[in-house]
Amino acid sequence: MEQQLKKPKILKFEGKILDAKNLTPSVKQLSIETPEDFSFIPGQFVSILLNNNGEEIKRSYSIASRIDDKNLELCIKILENGIGTQIINKLKVGDILKIIGPLGHFVIQDNSKEKPITFISTGTGITPFRPMIDFLLKNGFSKKIILITGYKTEEEILYDEEFKKLTNYPNFSYNITLSRSENSEKKYVQDIITGFINSDYYVCGLKDMIYSVRDILLEKGIPRENIFFERYD
């Protein structure tokens, strides 16, 4: 690995929204201006403070941007009854967001750099893997990287073109499974984990998937210390 990342400073800042667009019918990507000294380690998240009828509420979002991207990007699933995401859904270009970060320890561990890495996500759980995988591949990580990602249907797939492009790296494999598609066999990420190689496993998404994947890995003999996860709920 060539580039070493320094421990970033945690900042509290006001960031202007430069772009807000739908990546899928229910997932929004915000692009936000950051102060000069904002930096992060791939896998970290930020907390945003939202005004809910006069009360300040805090919600956390993994950083979707790659470390070389100019702006902070967030990839957010808008929930029909979500208090925070319904506010986020109404944000417009030019609005200012109060942000704290970067935060969190869901980053590539030094020990992981010596063996293959398997990333497993569902839905917007793919978000921290975008900068993590980009960083590893572009910085000479030569062991195998396996991405296993699950969605309900085709229209929910995130960053598909980007991950397809990264398969130009011979050590990167990109696997998608759809649980409710009419056009393919309905499978969950749990159904397509194979190999159970001597790999470190990074898992991100909602807790039911995370614990189910963790139990499968433990049953197959993967040591607990080789499994890392970020829970969204």
Ligand SMILES: Cc1cc2nc3c(=O)[nH]c(=O)nc-3n(C[C@H](O)[C@H](O)[C@H](O)COP(=O)(O)OP(=O)(O)OC[C@H]3O[C@@H](n4cnc5c(N)ncnc54)[C@H](O)[C@@H]3O)c2cc1C
């Ligand atoms: C470290 C961390 C990083 C996160 N990163 C992301 C991210 O990158 N993108 C993202 O979309 N969310 C992410 N989340 C989830 C996010 O913080 C909020 O919980 C989510 O946006 C719901 O907020 P809300 O106020 O709209 O819903 P609320 O009104 O607070 O609650 C709605 C309910 O939905 C559940 N829920 C939370 N997330 C989801 C989901 N994705 N799908 C279905 N149900 C859900 C909650 O458990 C809760 O029961 C992250 C959470 C954590 C802790």
